[in-house]
Amino acid sequence: MRSLLIVLGDQLDRDSAGFDDFDPERDAVWMAEVVEESTHVWSAQQRIAVFLSAMRHFRDEQRVLGRTVLYRELAPTAGPEEPTSLAQALAEDVATHRPGRLVVVEPGDWRVRAALKSAAAEIAVPLEIRTDRHHLCQVEEFAAHAQGRKQLRMEHFYRWMRRRHGVLMDGDSPVGGTWNLDSENRSAFGRAGPAMIPEPVVFPPDQLTGNVLALVRSRFADHPGDLTDFSWPLTPAQAQRALTDFIEHRLADFGRYQDAMWLGEPWLYHSRLSVALNLKLLSPRAVISEVEQAWQRGDVPLASAEGFIRQVIGWREYVRGLYWTRMPEYAEANALGATRSLPDSFWTGRTPMVCLADALGQTLRLGYAHHIQRLMVTGLFAQLLGVSPRSVHEWYLAVYVDAVEWVELPNVIGMSQYADGGIMASKPYIATGKYIARMSNACRSCPFDPAVRVGPTACPFTTLYWDFLLEHDERLGGNPRMSMQVRNARRLSADEASEIRAWAAEVRAEHG
Ligand code: FAD
Numbered sequence: 001m002r003s004l005l006i007v008l009g010d011q012l013d014r015d016s017a018g019f020d021d022f023d024p025e026r027d028a029v030w031m032a033e034v035v036e037e038s039t040h041v042w043s044a045q046q047r048i049a050v051f052l053s054a055m056r057h058f059r060d061e062q063r064v065l066g067r068t069v070l071y072r073e074l075a076p077t078a079g080p081e082e083p084t085s086l087a088q089a090l091a092e093d094v095a096t097h098r099p100g101r102l103v104v105v106e107p108g109d110w111r112v113r114a115a116l117k118s119a120a121a122e123i124a125v126p127l128e129i130r131t132d133r134h135h136l137c138q139v140e141e142f143a144a145h146a147q148g149r150k151q152l153r154m155e156h157f158y159r160w161m162r163r164r165h166g167v168l169m170d171g172d173s174p175v176g177g178t179w180n181l182d183s184e185n186r187s188a189f190g191r192a193g194p195a196m197i198p199e200p201v202v203f204p205p206d207q208l209t210g211n212v213l214a215l216v217r218s219r220f221a222d223h224p225g226d227l228t229d230f231s232w233p234l235t236p237a238q239a240q241r242a243l244t245d246f247i248e249h250r251l252a253d254f255g256r257y258q259d260a261m262w263l264g265e266p267w268l269y270h271s272r273l274s275v276a277l278n279l280k281l282l283s284p285r286a287v288i289s290e291v292e293q294a295w296q297r298g299d300v301p302l303a304s305a306e307g308f309i310r311q312v313i314g315w316r317e318y319v320r321g322l323y324w325t326r327m328p329e330y331a332e333a334n335a336l337g338a339t340r341s342l343p344d345s346f347w348t349g350r351t352p353m354v355c356l357a358d359a360l361g362q363t364l365r366l367g368y369a370h371h372i373q374r375l376m377v378t379g380l381f382a383q384l385l386g387v388s389p390r391s392v393h394e395w396y397l398a399v400y401v402d403a404v405e406w407v408e409l410p411n412v413i414g415m416s417q418y419a420d421g422g423i424m425a426s427k428p429y430i431a432t433g434k435y436i437a438r439m440s441n442a443c444r445s446c447p448f449d450p451a452v453r454v455g456p457t458a459c460p461f462t463t464l465y466w467d468f469l470l471e472h473d474e475r476l477g478g479n480p481r482m483s484m485q486v487r488n489a490r491r492l493s494a495d496e497a498s499e500i501r502a503w504a505a506e507v508r509a510e511h512g
């Protein structure tokens with residue numbers, strides 16, 4: 001055998017650089033299901049099933065193309081012979097097949113890249129790591145963009161990317177004369193709630209997925225979440241249908257209601273495309289181009305097309321650049337010195353806080369929450385409680401079906417927990433319960449009151465928000481973007497401040 005092409009669970013791209021010189025006569029694809037990938041963080045059942053099912057679909061497609069695929073399936077129960085790690089499985093198969101070299105496209109995870117490199121060194125087979133062409137910005141390009149800048153900011157990066165790729169451009173200027181229409185994208189639904197939201201297209205399990213679900217139910221029975229509502233796109237054709245469905249039915253209102261929340265409505269106008277994108281079943285270039293065309297045809301407003309494209313060409317590429325230029329130290333960042341453990345409710349979904357129960361409930365049931373739920377409900381609560389960023393990161397990596405470390409970690413460590421001290425976000429995303437009251441209907445049925453700071457009816461977000469400002473006064477006081485919030489906290493009388501601190505201790509004890 002000349003080459004063994006390693007294809008990881010988040011590399012299901014049939015046009016990847018790994019296939020550039022693939023010769024079916026002399027090369028083989030290698031894929032492995034190993035238990036470590038589901039247990040290094042205690043992964044939710046939906047997440048495990050997404051990866052295993054998409055991998056098996058990819059394997060079958062490759063075999064139809066006439067390629068040899070060496071594939072290790074997990075058995076329903078662990079046998080004594082079963083390798084526990086990717087490195088061990090690889091070493092065993094290399095010993096059997098004796099390839100002249102190993103080829104892999106850049107993994108999406110620092111841990112996996114390190115493991116593959118050391119496995120290859122140990123078994124003394126050369127490992128060639130190839131560029132991941134799925135992405136619109138290579139890590140070296142990001143590093144060059146970042147070099148010499150006092151502060152990294154997504155907005156600068158985003159404009160640079162728009163220009164480089166000629167997206168929504170009119171010559172050298174942005175179409176419509178403005179780069180960023182975020183100010184038009186912050187509407188709530190109002191008292192009456194959302195109008196009829198078109199249901200997204202769903203993909204009921206086929207036979208292959210059915211087998212995977214049975215495997216996950218038996219082998220990972222003690223992992224969180226459940227599989228009842230499993231409906232993710234798991235092949236390129238399904239991913240394309242999901243994209244078309246989103247553009248035709250929900251993109252037009254995506255922009256306006258991007259930040260809105262509503263109890264019992266998990267999808268709203270969001271695309272549900274992160275799984276397909278992160279598994280590389282869908283190309284971000286195709287996504288951006290189809291969204292731009294929808295705007296050009298006049299089917300959707302510019303604010304929606306721009307808002308969506310900003311997430312994909314901006315945030316998604318930006319977090320990847322940050323991840324690869326800052327790892328491995330980034331994973332240990334803890335600028336605010338937070339050390340508490342994650343509350344049990346994050347694993348059970350049980351809490352009287354209605355907004356949190358809703359976000360956690362759908363997370364455990366579907367493996368999904370949209371951005372504002374992740375940032376301003378679960379993430380905010382963990383940050384205000386003072387949970388250690390590492391355990392917050394491990395929870396996010398475990399529970400979301402779209403969680404791959406390069407995208408999850410900077411969003412948690414940088415954006416949501418401010419654990420990097422301001423590298424990714426210019427200030428902590430903190431708010432009282434009034435923000436949630438404005439953006440959703442949750443507070444109407446909640447036993448707590450977002451306007452109350454202390455006492456049994458106080459909203460825990462509100463209590464902890466003020467306590468957070470008091471606790472981090474010195475650090476936040478030096479940040480001009482926080483000056484108003486810090487000034488308001490400094491206006492509290494000594495009695496008010498000590499009442500808040502005492503009540504915050506009660507809230508923390510309750511969520512211990
Ligand atoms: P839409 O709202 O329809 O957005 C469209 C696409 O834009 C998404 O599919 C995604 O590819 C991209 N996107 C949007 N926001 C971001 C962002 N901040 N960073 C990177 N890409 C973005 N996204 C993941 O893909 N995997 C994760 O593990 C993940 N963890 C997150 C953790 C936290 C604490 C936060 C605040 C955000 C996280 N995100 C993550 C970003 C975002 O929440 C999800 O991409 C989005 O909710 C996925 O749902 P959707 O496909 O319906 O997205």
Ligand code: SF4
Binds near residue numbers: 353356437459460
């Ligand atoms: Fe959430 Fe507070 Fe509103 Fe209750 S009152 S739903 S805890 S923000």
